[in-house]
Amino acid sequence: xxxxxxxxxxxxxxxxxxxxxxxxxxxxxxxxxxxxxxxxxxxxxxxxxxxxxxxxxxxxxxxxxxxxxxxxxxxxxxxxxxxxxxxxxxxxxxxxxxxxxxxxxxxxxxxxxxxxxxxxxxxxxxxxxxxxxxx
Amino acid sequence: xxxxxxxxxxxxxxxxxxxxxxxxxxxxxxxxxxxxxxxxxxxxxxxxxxxxxxxxxxxxxxxxxxxxxxxxxxxxxxxxxxxxxxxxxxxxxxxxxxxxxxxxxxxxxxxxxxxxxxxxxxxxxxxxxxxxxxx
Amino acid sequence: xxxxxxxxxxxxxxxxxxxxxxxxxxxxxxxxxxxxxxxxxxxxxxxxxxxxxxxxxxxxxxxxxxxxxxxxxxxxxxxxxxxxxxxxxxxxxxxxxxxxxxxxxxxxxxxxxxxxxxxxxxxxxxxxxxxxxxx
Amino acid sequence: xxxxxxxxxxxxxxxxxxxxxxxxxxxxxxxxxxxxxxxxxxxxxxxxxxxxxxxxxxxxxxxxxxxxxxxxxxxxxxxxxxxxxxxxxxxxxxxxxxxxxxxxxxxxxxxxxxxxxxxxxxxxxxxxxxxxxxx
Amino acid sequence: xxxxxxxxxxxxxxxxxxxxxxxxxxxxxxxxxxxxxxxxxxxxxxxxxxxxxxxxxxxxxxxxxxxxxxxxxxxxxxxxxxxxxxxxxxxxxxxxxxxxxxxxxxxxxxxxxxxxxxxxxxxxxxxxxxxxxxx
Amino acid sequence: xxxxxxxxxxxxxxxxxxxxxxxxxxxxxxxxxxxxxxxxxxxxxxxxxxxxxxxxxxxxxxxxxxxxxxxxxxxxxxxxxxxxxxxxxxxxxxxxxxxxxxxxxxxxxxxxxxxxxxxxxxxxxxxxxxxxxxx
Numbered sequence: 001x002x003x004x005x006x007x008x009x010x011x012x013x014x015x016x017x018x019x020x021x022x023x024x025x026x027x028x029x030x031x032x033x034x035x036x037x038x039x040x041x042x043x044x045x046x047x048x049x050x051x052x053x054x055x056x057x058x059x060x061x062x063x064x065x066x067x068x069x070x071x072x073x074x075x076x077x078x079x080x081x082x083x084x085x086x087x088x089x090x091x092x093x094x095x096x097x098x099x100x101x102x103x104x105x106x107x108x109x110x111x112x113x114x115x116x117x118x119x120x121x122x123x124x125x126x127x128x129x130x131x132x133x134x135x
Numbered sequence: 136x137x138x139x140x141x142x143x144x145x146x147x148x149x150x151x152x153x154x155x156x157x158x159x160x161x162x163x164x165x166x167x168x169x170x171x172x173x174x175x176x177x178x179x180x181x182x183x184x185x186x187x188x189x190x191x192x193x194x195x196x197x198x199x200x201x202x203x204x205x206x207x208x209x210x211x212x213x214x215x216x217x218x219x220x221x222x223x224x225x226x227x228x229x230x231x232x233x234x235x236x237x238x239x240x241x242x243x244x245x246x247x248x249x250x251x252x253x254x255x256x257x258x259x260x261x262x263x264x265x266x267x268x269x270x
Numbered sequence: 271x272x273x274x275x276x277x278x279x280x281x282x283x284x285x286x287x288x289x290x291x292x293x294x295x296x297x298x299x300x301x302x303x304x305x306x307x308x309x310x311x312x313x314x315x316x317x318x319x320x321x322x323x324x325x326x327x328x329x330x331x332x333x334x335x336x337x338x339x340x341x342x343x344x345x346x347x348x349x350x351x352x353x354x355x356x357x358x359x360x361x362x363x364x365x366x367x368x369x370x371x372x373x374x375x376x377x378x379x380x381x382x383x384x385x386x387x388x389x390x391x392x393x394x395x396x397x398x399x400x401x402x403x404x405x
Numbered sequence: 406x407x408x409x410x411x412x413x414x415x416x417x418x419x420x421x422x423x424x425x426x427x428x429x430x431x432x433x434x435x436x437x438x439x440x441x442x443x444x445x446x447x448x449x450x451x452x453x454x455x456x457x458x459x460x461x462x463x464x465x466x467x468x469x470x471x472x473x474x475x476x477x478x479x480x481x482x483x484x485x486x487x488x489x490x491x492x493x494x495x496x497x498x499x500x501x502x503x504x505x506x507x508x509x510x511x512x513x514x515x516x517x518x519x520x521x522x523x524x525x526x527x528x529x530x531x532x533x534x535x536x537x538x539x540x
Numbered sequence: 541x542x543x544x545x546x547x548x549x550x551x552x553x554x555x556x557x558x559x560x561x562x563x564x565x566x567x568x569x570x571x572x573x574x575x576x577x578x579x580x581x582x583x584x585x586x587x588x589x590x591x592x593x594x595x596x597x598x599x600x601x602x603x604x605x606x607x608x609x610x611x612x613x614x615x616x617x618x619x620x621x622x623x624x625x626x627x628x629x630x631x632x633x634x635x636x637x638x639x640x641x642x643x644x645x646x647x648x649x650x651x652x653x654x655x656x657x658x659x660x661x662x663x664x665x666x667x668x669x670x671x672x673x674x675x
Numbered sequence: 676x677x678x679x680x681x682x683x684x685x686x687x688x689x690x691x692x693x694x695x696x697x698x699x700x701x702x703x704x705x706x707x708x709x710x711x712x713x714x715x716x717x718x719x720x721x722x723x724x725x726x727x728x729x730x731x732x733x734x735x736x737x738x739x740x741x742x743x744x745x746x747x748x749x750x751x752x753x754x755x756x757x758x759x760x761x762x763x764x765x766x767x768x769x770x771x772x773x774x775x776x777x778x779x780x781x782x783x784x785x786x787x788x789x790x791x792x793x794x795x796x797x798x799x800x801x802x803x804x805x806x807x808x809x810x
Contacts, residue, residue: 002503011260013175013217020325029327031334038218040148040175040339042260050485053507056423058435058499063533064436067329082148082172085495094328098272125146125177126241128333135271136810137773142802153596164597166604188777191693192704195770198803199706229598233542237593262547263603270541281800283688283715283757288461299462301469305759310688310715312800352688352712364463368407372458374466394719395686398468405406416665418553418580418622445553445663447579487553487577510646530551530582560732569732571739595726634733642728667682668738675676 002119005048006066010079013040014095017084024118032074038082043100044123045074051115061114073107097122101132140183141201148175149230152219167197172219178235180209182243186250189236193196196249208242229233232257244269273388276336280349283310292330300399308352313370314393315344317378318395321385331384343377367392368371371402408523410453412472415484418445419500432510443487448505448540449528451478452513456520464518502527506537514539543658545588546606550619553580554635557624578622583640584663585614587648591655601654613647637662640673649674678793680723681741683756688715689770692759713757718775719798720749722783726790736789748782772797776807784809 015038016030026034033039047070051060076086083095089107093099105120123129150173151165161169168174182205186195210224218230224242228234240255258264285308286300296304303309321330340392347357353365359377363369375390391397421435431439438444452475452506454463482492488500494512498504510525528534550589555578556570567575573579587610619628624634629647633639644659663669688714691705701709708714722745726735752762756769765783768774780795798804 001538002506003536003538004503005534005536009260011174011176013173016328018328021326030259032215034219035215035217036177037220038148038173039215039217040173040177042175048362052161053301053501053503056237056426058421058423058501058504060503060535064435080170080174082165082174085172086170096323096328098323098330099149099328101272124212129275130330131273131275133271133273136808137805138808139773139775140804140806151598152600164602188773191696193691193693193771193774195773195805196702203592208652217712231593233544233593233600234598236542264545265600266543266545268541268543279800280714283713286463290465291461299467302755305757306763307760308688308713308715309686309755309757310713310717311686312715312717312775313458321790337713343685350710350714352710352714355712357789366463368409368465369463371407399410400465401408401410403406403408409614414665416581417627418578438628440620440622442625443553443578443580444551444620444622445578446551447580447592485572485575485579487575487579490577493574530549556733558733569737596766636733638679638728638735639733655677669680670735671678671680673676673678 001050002053002060003048004060004063004066004115005046006063006070008047008067008070008075009046010043010045010075012043012081012083013038014080014083015039016094017057018060018094038084043123045070045104046119046121047117048121049115049118050118051087054114059114061112065114065120066112067110069111073111074104086090097124097130098132101130105132105134136185137188137195138183138185139195139198139201140181141205143180143182143202143205144212145177145178146175146212146214147216147218148173149218150174151231153229173219176190176223176259178213178230180205180239181254182252183254183256183258184247184250185253189249194249196247200249200268204243204246208246209239209244232259232263232265233267236265240267240269272330273318273321274324274330274336274385275316275321276333276340277339278315278317278340278345280313280315280345281310282313282348282351282353283308284353285309285333286364286366288364289387308354311394315340315374316389316391317387318389318391319382319385320388324384329384331382335381335384339378339381343381344374367394367398367400368402371400375402406455407458407465408453409435409471410451410466411468411475413450413452413475413480415448415450415480416445417448417483417486417488418443419488420444421499421501423499426451430528438512443507446529450475450509451524451526452522453524453526454517454520456522459519464519466517470519471517474513475517477514479509501534502529503537506535510537511540516540541590542593542600543588543590544600544603544606544611544655545586546603548585548587548607548615550583550585550609552583552618552621552623553578554623556634556636558634564618575595578624581664583618585610586642586659586661586663587657588659588661589652589655590658594654602653605654606652609648609651613651614644616662637664637668637670638672641670645672645674649668676734677728678723678725678726679735679738679741679790680721681738681745683720683742683745684724685718685720685750687718687753687756687758688773689758690714690715691720691771693768693769702794704774713759715719716799720745721796722792723796724787724790725728725793729789734789736787741787744786748786749779752779752801772799772805773807776805780785780809
């Protein structure tokens with residue numbers, strides 16, 4: 001068993017906001033992260049795949065293939081976008097790092113066929129990251 | 136002469152958009168950076184001050200003082216904000232990194248009295264930065 | 271199950287020294303890390319919490335809350351201090367990264383109530399880190 | 406149980422190439438990574454050891470000892486070398502990051518006697534890393 | 541006057557070797573950097589451009605344009621290559637970081653027309669970099 | 676003219692304290708940086724040399740030579756030491772980053788004979804650095 005990880009970066013806006021709650025409640029929970037016009041990050045995404053090495057190639061998964069999957073199903077849809085408004089697969093989700101990690105996992109899990117998706121990690125800043133392993 | 140630099144980070148949204156141009160012209164110039172709902176970055180700001188060391192303290196400028204100036208006049212106004220809408224001193228400015236560097240310089244230049252402001256550097260991503268030295 | 275991590279940095283001195291051993295034995299074991307007047311690091315601390323997402327907020331734990339817990343129970347007590355002399359909860363402990371990780375775990379484990387403490391990681395330098403998971 | 410990690414960096418060349426396949430097949434699989442004269446990286450190696458703390462020293466393993474083992478059995482043999490030609494213990498292995506991680510594990514696993522080898526991680530670039538845990 | 545910098549990374553092999561000298565003299569000068577089969581790095585290239593902001597766009601130079609110039613005239617020619625053998629514009633040059641910086645400057649200086657090329661910086665490792673400013 | 680930079684890291688303690696002032700005045704000026712038992716950092720030192728390339732070698736200065744000079748005259752004297760007590764060439768100096776940069780410059784300026792010393796930069800943390808250029 002071997003683990004292979006690919007890092008990608010995307011620049012996006014989001015606003016932490018639960019539409020079922022009042023503005024005041026949102027501000028109480030999310031503080032400046034609920035600023036009405038949104039704010040943004042250079043989000044760093046790390047996708048880890050686990051599996052067996054292919055004897056012929058010495059690869060678990062070709063990193064170009066992994067990169068292309070991540071770009072097609074995630075980066076092209078979220079980069080330079082507002083995560084509350086512009087992304088079909090995030091509709092109805094409060095875009096916390098926790099919820100993003102799960103949503104990205106769901107986007108990727110059936111697309112990776114050389115090895116299995118093992119972990120999705122999202123850095124919102126250099127001081128915070130969130131990881132989901134499908135557990 | 137000695138140079139002292141302080142780094143601060145802020146998370147903000149912006150949209151590159153010149154209101155004097157059409158949507159099509161904006162998209163032609165700015166491409167995905169002109170995405171209508173905006174996008175965001177963890178902007179890194181480096182402020183460099185130049186001057187003489189104070190013999191008594193061994194400081195050019197106390198870094199707590201420099202940090203407080205940067206936070207009061209820049210970070211508190213731009214962090215977790217949308218730079219096109221929420222920041223008084225950026226009204227009427229297309230928020231490119233170039234224009235931000237000059238606007239931040241103008242905010243800071245009279246506030247720093249221990250030494251003189253020497254450079255304002257803004258990293259939009261790990262791959263791009265812009266510097267202004269008041270020249 | 272989701273994992274959320276917060277990074278904090280503190281600047282401290284320490285001396286690796288076992289008072290039950292002679293100076294010569296200490297120097298034999300710890301070499302320059304036992305230099306009598308101590309030495310220091312920018313220690314980086316990563317605290318990882320594991321648990322379920324709160325549907326209402328989309329958070330496992332509010333990062334402001336996690337930051338405040340780490341700062342109150344760790345950073346405020348160790349930052350700009352000498353770990354052998356100045357920290358109540360480190361009395362009698364040889365301040366290796368291993369022992370610090372366990373001592374920090376013990377400080378934090380009952381304070382975190384949204385999710386459970388999963389890991390405490392300490393970087394002494396960019397080349398070394400130690401992790402404790404309460405196992 | 407505690408985990409201690411040491412990072413080392415080495416600069417080496419490699420060419421991804423399976424000698425059982427034609428040049429065309431190699432190029433189809435490995436693309437530019439199969440460029441005939443090779444290419445190179447600053448490979449970053451992280452070696453993690455797991456075990457119990459020694460009460461007398463407060464160490465799981467002395468980092469100088471861990472560093473010396475890694476340098477003797479890995480770094481001195483691969484640094485400033487071409488991994489396809491110059492390294493005895495890599496003969497007959499396609500030097501993908503996956504195969505390197507396993508080969509490095511095999512080099513180290515019996516040499517570490519304070520604690521047990523837990524993980525070997527190799528960063529080929531800032532965007533890719535591979536981990537092997539002996540599973 | 542404003543300064544805009546773009547960072548790019550490439551993976552390449554090189555061997556430090558002066559063909560006018562004997563193997564022994566080369567080894568005396570370059571030590572392990574003259575290892576016959578070459579070694580490699582993830583070279584980091586920073587290209588800085590200086591000039592005036594275009595009022596209409598708020599740009600000194602569109603970073604996409606700068607990226608495309610760097611990729612076309614440098615990265616596409618050196619990435620995943622051996623710098624001693626595979627690169628037309630490096631023929632006859634000992635590929636030290638110093639010589640690479642000057643050769644890259646010569647490649648770029650006439651291609652950048654929005655602003656003027658101000659600096660080419662090359663990081664060979666995290667511990668060394670070389671800069672050329674056309675002086 | 677070319678510029679070559681070498682980075683080195685050292686771990687040291689210091690206390691910001693002017694012995695001509697009272698404890699209260701020291702605390703007023705330096706706050707927690709004047710904590711009596713000292714605190715520490717992983718100081719990062721960058722030494723930049725400027726000069727002409729040697730045609731025979733393609734080097735301005737051999738980085739091994741530059742590394743050896745920095746280690747002999749700086750790192751071996753300050754690493755794992757307390758800067759207020761253990762370092763001959765820092766006697767009588769308040770060890771602020773500003774004063775360290777100048778003291779290091781004075782240590783190095785006559786030792787570098789291939790090219791001329793151009794800049795000494797000291798990072799105390801990832802958020803602060805000081806530079807001295809002999810001006």
